[in-house]
Amino acid sequence: MKRQALTSALLRPQFAALAAVLFINWLLFPGFFTITWQDGRLFGSLIDVLNRGAPVAILAIGVTAVIATKGVDLSVGAVMAISGAVAAVMVSTGTPASIAIPVALLAGLVCGFWNGVLVTYLDIQPIIATLVLMVAGRGLAQLITEGSIVTFSDPLLSYIGTGALLGLPMPVVIALVLMIVTTLAVRRTALGLLIEAVGVNRSAARFAGISSRLLLLMVYSFAGFCAAIAGLIVAGDIRGADANNAGLWLELDAILAVVLGGTSLLGGRFSIPMSVVGALIIQAMNTGILISGFSPQFNLVVKSAVIILILVLQSPQAGQWISRRFTPLTPPPKRSAE
């Protein structure tokens, strides 16, 4: 029974897509799967995919919960910049990282909370509510750094971005832990179900006695928190806070990761691990483009072609087309109700 569930999970189109992209990478670069042990850590392109994919994966973990409630968060990239800026400015002015890091995370939480307030209490639609912070947030980050790249040499903060634990790069470890903890937190408690309920039908959730506001506030705050973690990683990685560019356009990658992972933008059912897989698909694609040696003009064209291909393969229509090859049934041609 368990094994069956596992194999059926592994047969999902996302894993097929990931495998396909990795396979293409291998074709482009035969050393792609080589992993070596060097200076107490694993080393190789595959590890790079995990490491570079970690920030988007972490964003996607937070954004998944938001999307499950039928929302969306465009501000996560800007929040990354804010948290990185806060941490970098604090450590570079002598505050110990052990204080700077929690403050940076708190800043992310506050940003998320603000989004949550706009969405729940002011009833502004999520895209536009978070667009406000997407625009203003980067300004805030630049205000903190005064537009320059604030560099630091704090070992703890750099460790978050470049360190290794058990041979794995720190960002990978953080993403993994966050994924597991979050998945357990939503699945071992009732949170997951309640979030899905709010996403499926907010009105019915209210009638059923679910405090959807609290839930929404929490979910947006969590997305901000995740963005803050990603911001710390990106800052730690380059030992500096680049408020101008940190997380720029990453919100789109994060949303894309969630959708590639199979969570519907219409809310409802969600899976955090699958969103992480979605993030890895995107990063594998980016890494592939990097090592392919194509001229960078083609980057976006290649990227869009791969996305389109994955979406087509993943679409219910294609699924039906495939299943029709095996069973002679015509499923309903109608879109789902509502």
Place this chain on the structure above:
Amino acid sequence: MAGESHPVLEARGIVKIFGQHRALDGVDFAVRPGEVHALLGENGAGKSTLIKILTGAYQPDGGEIVLDGAPVRFTDPLNAQGSGIGTVYQEVNLLPNRSVAENLFLGRQPTRFGLVQRHAIVTQATALMATYGLDIDVRAELGSYSVAVQQIVAIARAVELSGKVLVLDEPTASLDRNEVEKLFEVIAKLKARGLGIIFITHFLDQVFAVADRVTILRNGQLIGTRDLSTLTATEVVRMMLGKDLAYGHSSLPVAEAAKGPVKVTFTGLGRADRVAPFTLSLHEGEVVGVAGLLGSGRTEMARLMFGVDTADEGDITVAGKPVKIRNPAQAVMAGFGFCPEDRKLDGIFGELSVRENIIIALQAKLGWFRALQRDEQDEIAGRYADDLDIRAANHDMPVKLLSGGNQQKVILARWLANDPTFLILDEPTRGIDVGAHAEIVRTINRLREEGLALLVISSELDEVVAYSNRVVVMRDRQMVAELHGADITPAVIVAAIADNTLTPEPVT
């Protein structure tokens, strides 16, 4: 009347399969010109599915559709409309965001030089609504009108579109008596004009009032097509259910049933613009029925009690202790339950499973951290699904795939699972088949015997009479009367609802 003329619209050997489930299995059906053909069956029997196939909303997996003797293939509802088939689909399915006029004329607006002539539409729409006895501003959004008005607009639209066949899938579910009468007049006129009319309802009296023939489905299978003149109500029910209906009414007259101490009291509860302050106490083991015309404020009253809308005055006590209810979550904590009247909008979590839909309120009450384990969930869902006879292939299927009646039962199960002390049911039997209807009435009686306090809003007076210990009457957003004992008869209730001159009894 129907004669032996050739069918105008015919379905032959229709098969429809959803996943593993055969929703229709070789069904034949034919409607002749100038007849009213009732299509009956339990919830989930496949009536709406058959209608959707006949009108191009679904494609059949087998069989064919024949129009005027020639096979046709409707690829979408527009095709069917073009061939003179007008349809009112189950549940109001128009556009709440557009004006009444636009809903009536969508897709066939008169145009000049490609531009829609809005004046013409408004005039025509106003005239059309007047023939249904409605004097409304047709430029206002449809969504701003009550469900009943929306239903009538849907009917009017379908009638306008039907040159040959009119299909009505439970059009009367949210209409009151007068409006039903109006509808029947319209049907009679169309019938005289030679249209074929397909009529789906769960009200058998309406079937006998207007229909000529009846086709009965059960579990996706055709049971038979008969002339109604050859059948009795009991026979129809037997064909539908495959067995006789068990009317398990409690033995002692409801009004006299024992009732315990006061459970909940609402004192001077009200909200400006919504409901005038009212005072009402419910006892343990008591059912209070709420009667009133459509739009009389019954639902509003219930929403206020449950904290969906916040009251701006008044107090609530539960078992003598004052409680504060400013939102449904607090109401649930206070032991209240509420089956809302708009099932789709306020009740059902379409994408979630039957199991999750049943346990969700209990889970909300337990809080985030005390999660119900999967086996607990299965156990609870199983228990209440059995109790209420919820028909679902399995409890992990999305609840949106269930038939309307079964969805209604799922919501009822949700609240029963929550073990409430006070339960509000708003139109609990709307759209529910005779079998389930009887079951719900039985359940209401059983819950009363178990000591619950219930407030039941219903437009079916027979039903109200059948289970109420007390009846309160709403009119114009005011509680205008309270009826006890021998006064609880349809006639007295109707008088209380309608008679403006009747001096309202002081409401306690």
Place this chain on the structure above:
Amino acid sequence: EGLSGKVIGFSQIGSESGWRAAETSVTRAEAERLGVDLKFADAQQKQENQIKALRGFIAQGVDAILIAPVVSTGWEEVLTEAKDAEIPVVLLDRGIDAPEDLYLTSVASDQVKEGRVAGEWLVANVGDKDCKVVELQGTVGSSPAINRKQGFEEGIAAATNISIIRSQTGDFTRSKGKEVMEGFLKAEGGGADICAVYAHNDDMAVGAIQAIKDAGLKPGSDILVVSIDAVPDIFAAMAAGEANATVELTPNMAGPAFEALDAFLNAGTMPEKFIITESKLYTPTDDPQGEYDRRKGLGY
């Protein structure tokens, strides 16, 4: 005297990099020193916003306009409007594709030359041995990326032993520079085959240096690092022996611009049409620590 009291509009591209932030703060400081009432407008990287800003300046009737154009084309119409309103316009740090009579002067570096200086440095320093270069390009389509690439290729054209084996965009940012360099290192035998990295700006070079270190190689010796801009952090790297050369792009474009405006507004002297700032090469022999300290306060 001078420009004191004059209202001058400054349309800046945005604040996409430390260098640009420095340019902005230097311009502001210069304006303050000269008593100029500087109207600053940030275009958030959008040409349309710059055009709007110019139109706004014209409507306000400023005395002169400084603009750092985001792209070389598309200025004719709005500059004609400024000309009609008799407002002199000075271009900062990038040239444009428009008739020369539409602007007073252009204060800019020669971006092609910057690339060429970098290339020539490499040619001079690798001698005859084979040298495979990886290139970190700027944002695809931006004029510095195009020109610096071209200049570098010109610079190494004569040296047949030097070739660019990989070229990808690092979007002018540190983190992308690091990520792309990581990929290059993997793709080129762990970096053993790479002799030098050429980055279109210092920020990407700083990112690349970290990637090289992470791969266990020594930037500056195992792999040479040459880049453009001369921001403080590259001097810090140079002081640590991790960077080899940078070509200066001065953030002080406003100084010469204000001088030209002063001369024009007060004495009617037409300045030179193209004031080219120096593309000075810095190597570790040029007191990197001192340069670092000198530049640190400029708002990079």
Place this chain on the structure above:
Amino acid sequence: MNRALRPLLATTAIFLLAYIAAVLQYPSMLSTRVLGNFLTDNAFLGIAAVGMTFVILSGGIDLSVGAVIGFSTVLIATLIMWAGLHPLIAFAITLAVTAGFGAVMGAAIHYLKVPSFIVTLAGMFLARGGASVLSPDSIGIKHELYTSISRSYILLPGGGRLTVIAMIMLAVFILGIVLAHRTRFGSYVYALGGNETSAALMGVPVARTTILVYTLSSTLAGIAGIVFSLYTSAGYSLSALGVELDAIAAVVIGGTLLTGGYGFVAGTFIGVMLQGLVQTYIVFDGTLSSWWTKIVIGGLLFLFILLQRLVFSAAVPGKKGFGPRKKAFRKS
């Protein structure tokens, strides 16, 4: 009069108040010159926003418009400067290409059931990528048609100019208003945004309408691209970056609900003008640093949406002062 028009009036009032406030601070903002600039400088945004309004009314979203504008400018520039075609032919080709692009996106959204957000995001990557493949470098366009168009304008009293591209935008808005409110297609768009299932059951040609909506949006983005190329006499792959977000904000500020089904094309016009006002105000102020510029833009966006939201919820159409059932959960 019509209750549904109230949000529109409210948005207009907000614009007027904001404009008056700006003028009180900077009197020179009250000139035909500034007003003329509003129209000219925001012409491409306005045109794209009309398309976005239709998309949002239908319940979707189109993230590709900025990229399609950028792509169009490059395509036009290459066709004129490299292929030597007459601009009008280049325009026709561009409109055909962008229309086809939109049609394909619409078809993907309808038939593959992929959310519009994602399809148009992929479309955005594709259009930007396509533009940079055509030419990463910016291409100046030199053609007498371009010169004569940019030289022709109506001089308004007070020195303002009503340019050709401003007039194109106004024409697009008028056509958009007629299309949305006076044609069957328009009513189908609202129907889709109201409830797609109902719309389908009522006989709305869902597939055709969806495809047409995205075709319209992309075509208008193509026209916006033409206007942008006229505006700058150039084609550049990175032009109009992020315009989709400006357009979405304009549509929302203009009173259209992002969930679809409610709103006005005319409101979008006010939304665009409000954004132009913010930009101009910041230029006139001239003291904001780069970061404060962003913060102020974000803050004003928030303010306008908040005001709009407050007015809207006070004016939601409903019987006897009650909101429609659909929005019951919004209350309290």
